[in-house]
Amino acid sequence: MFFTPQLTFTTTKKILLNYTPVFLSLIKVFVLKLSNASKIITMKTKLFFIVTFAFLSMGKISRGQDTIVKQNQEVILAKITEISSSEIKYKRFDNIDGPVYSITKTAITKIKFSNGKVEEMKNETTASTENSSLPADPTPHYILTMTDGTQLRGKVISEKPEEVIFKDNNIGEKTISRKNIKNLSFEFGDKIQVFTLTDGSILTGKIINKTDAYTAIETKGLGIVNLPESKIKSVRELDAATITEAGKIWFKNPNCTRYLFAPSGIPLKKGEGYYQNIYGACNAVNFGLNNHISIGGGLVGPLGAYLNTKVGFDLGKYTHVAAGCVLGNGFFPINGDNFGLGLGFGVVTIGDYDNNITIGAGYGFVNSGGDVKWQEKPLFVANGMTRLGKKYALVTENWIVNVKGDPFNRGISEDSHYETIFSYAFRYMGERSTLDAGFVNTPGLFEKGWYIGIPYIGFVIRFGNYKDN
Numbered sequence: 101m102f103f104t105p106q107l108t109f110t111t112t113k114k115i116l117l118n119y120t121p122v123f124l125s126l127i128k129v130f131v132l133k134l135s136n137a138s139k140i141i142t143m144k145t146k147l148f149f150i151v152t153f154a155f156l157s158m159g160k161i162s163r164g165q166d167t168i169v170k171q172n173q174e175v176i177l178a179k180i181t182e183i184s185s186s187e188i189k190y191k192r193f194d195n196i197d198g199p200v201y202s203i204t205k206t207a208i209t210k211i212k213f214s215n216g217k218v219e220e221m222k223n224e225t226t227a228s229t230e231n232s233s234l235p236a237d238p239t240p241h242y243i244l245t246m247t248d249g250t251q252l253r254g255k256v257i258s259e260k261p262e263e264v265i266f267k268d269n270n271i272g273e274k275t276i277s278r279k280n281i282k283n284l285s286f287e288f289g290d291k292i293q294v295f296t297l298t299d300g301s302i303l304t305g306k307i308i309n310k311t312d313a314y315t316a317i318e319t320k321g322l323g324i325v326n327l328p329e330s331k332i333k334s335v336r337e338l339d340a341a342t343i344t345e346a347g348k349i350w351f352k353n354p355n356c357t358r359y360l361f362a363p364s365g366i367p368l369k370k371g372e373g374y375y376q377n378i379y380g381a382c383n384a385v386n387f388g389l390n391n392h393i394s395i396g397g398g399l400v401g402p403l404g405a406y407l408n409t410k411v412g413f414d415l416g417k418y419t420h421v422a423a424g425c426v427l428g429n430g431f432f433p434i435n436g437d438n439f440g441l442g443l444g445f446g447v448v449t450i451g452d453y454d455n456n457i458t459i460g461a462g463y464g465f466v467n468s469g470g471d472v473k474w475q476e477k478p479l480f481v482a483n484g485m486t487r488l489g490k491k492y493a494l495v496t497e498n499w500i501v502n503v504k505g506d507p508f509n510r511g512i513s514e515d516s517h518y519e520t521i522f523s524y525a526f527r528y529m530g531e532r533s534t535l536d537a538g539f540v541n542t543p544g545l546f547e548k549g550w551y552i553g554i555p556y557i558g559f560v561i562r563f564g565n566y567k568d569n
Contacts (some may be wrong), residue, residue: 165193167212168203176203180211199272206313240308241287242266246280253287293317294349295327296334302349303327350490355534355560356453357386357394359483359497360523364458365420365449367412368394371565378558386410387564404430404439420449426464437469447481454487476516477502485527493527495536508544519544525556532562 168176168190178190181200188211189202208221244252244266257265257273264281267273288307295303295317303325305317315327315335354374357366361378368374368388376384376398384398386408397407406428414420423446430439447460463478480500487493499521506512507519525538541553 166190166214168208169210169212170203171207171209173209180213201272202269204311204313206311243283243285243287244276244281245283245285246276247282248280256284291337294336295332297327297331298333299331304349348490350454350487351531353453353487353493354529354532354562355527356456356485359458359485359495360525360536360538360556360558362458362460362481362483362497362499363410363422363424363445363447364456364483365412365422365447365460366453366456367392367410367414367420367422369565372562373564374560374562376558376560378556380557400428402431404428418451422447422449434468437471438467440467441465442467445481454493455485457484458482475502477518491529493529495525495527495538496523497525498522508542508548510544510547523553523556533560535559 166178166180168178168180168188170176176190177193178201179193179196180188180190182189187202187204188208189200191200192198205221210218210220212218239255241254242256244254244264246252252266252268252271252274254266254268257267259265262278264276264278264284265273266276288310290306292304292306295305295315297303303317303319303322305319305325307315308318308324309316313329315329315332316324317327318324357364357368357374358376368386370388370390373385373387376386378384379401381401382398384396386394386396388394392413393409393411395407395409397405399405406426408424408426410422410424412420412422423444425442425444427442428440433439441464443462443464445460445462447458449456449458451457458481460481461478462481463475465472465474467473479502481498482500483495483497485493485495500518501521502516503519504516519542521540521542523538523540525536528535528537536556536558538556539553540556541550545553
């Protein structure tokens with residue numbers, strides 16, 4: 101079939117006229133879709149640039165921070181400000197304008213710096229702990245307690261009458277008013293310690309700093325020494341122990357507060373106590389309430405009991421004073437009357453725990469059947485001890501007592517006169533006990549042929565907080 105040109109034109113015209121609106125609508129929709137697509141592309145482009153910039157910024161931030169890895173695997177994001185031979189100072193990366201913190205190298209395994217370099221701390225830690233000639237931090241460490249209960253640990257930078265500049269281990273340097281400070285004390289105490297090392301070496305000194313890896317001590321002869329913890333076998337307080345010329349350390353004299361019966365001026369320390377037995381029948385116990393006051397009492401076999409107290413002070417390294425009293429009462433009447441006695445005393449001791457002399461005086465009364473009679477004259481004591489070796493000592497205790505009559509029937513006519521009672525004993529010492537064996541004599545017994553005297557035997561056992569050194 102063939103179409104004529106006229107038919108074709110007419111048909112085409114009709115199609116155009118009928119579908120032109122449709123074409124226009126399609127074109128409009130296409131243009132609209134194209135516009136939306138352009139907007140979407142523009143937004144995606146912007147988002148791409150934003151994300152790219154964020155990643156670049158994060159990369160810049162990541163490169164600007166240091167990473168500290170601790171021994172316990174804790175990770176600290178920081179900005180390191182200073183590295184010394186013993187510690188690292190830094191600011192937390194999430195608070196760059198905040199305080200400066202410090203951490204010892206011994207607590208760190210490695211550091212990753214912002215430039216990508218990684219530094220392992222293992223070798224440096226080992227070297228610092230094995231170096232016993234130069235301590236990492238020779239500055240004494242303190243505990244600062246404030247009136248509100250706050251407690252800081254660190255170093256004193258400087259002191260003024262009105263304030264203290266204190267550098268805490270965690271919060272850094274602070275200026276604190278004196279009126280807000282309750283106490284400032286050495287963190288590790290100020291007592292001399294005895295350090296026994298694994299190879300048998302012995303050092304004495306005061307601890308000035310201590311970490312998990314080392315202990316820095318200040319010695320008298322060697323200056324500051326840094327001891328690796330792996331080399332330390334034991335640590336104990338010197339506390340009046342004796343160091344011989346040969347370098348041997350003797351444990352503390354466990355019976356330095358009295359001689360055979362009479363007390364010295366050296367006081368018991370808080371929580372220390374001892375039990376004493378004489379002749380197997382006389383028993384006594386004494387206990388330190390604090391570093392100055394002690395109380396006690398005892399049984400004199402089946403005859404009676406007594407109570408005593410002593411107050412003592414150290415006036416210096418080699419001077420000690422004490423005063424006290426003894427009150428006793430018999431269990432049975434004497435000549436039909438109840439019998440009691442009392443004595444007040446004061447003593448001065450010159451010397452140390454091992455070698456000393458004591459002089460003193462006392463004044464007392466006797467109560468017989470309710471009739472109290474005071475002594476006409478005081479009594480006196482002169483005692484001493486000397487340590488011969490680690491476990492041996494000599495002890496002497498001597499009394500000058502005013503008596504009436506002639507107890508030894510020597511023909512003395514005076515109604516009242518002084519008699520001397522003297523003693524000498526050998527003391528064997530353990531770390532917590534002593535055993536005394538000796539003799540007690542008087543001129544009256546000596547004149548009657550008792551040249552050696554009456555045997556004496558007694559022992560003491562320490563208990564409580566007593567520290568044998």
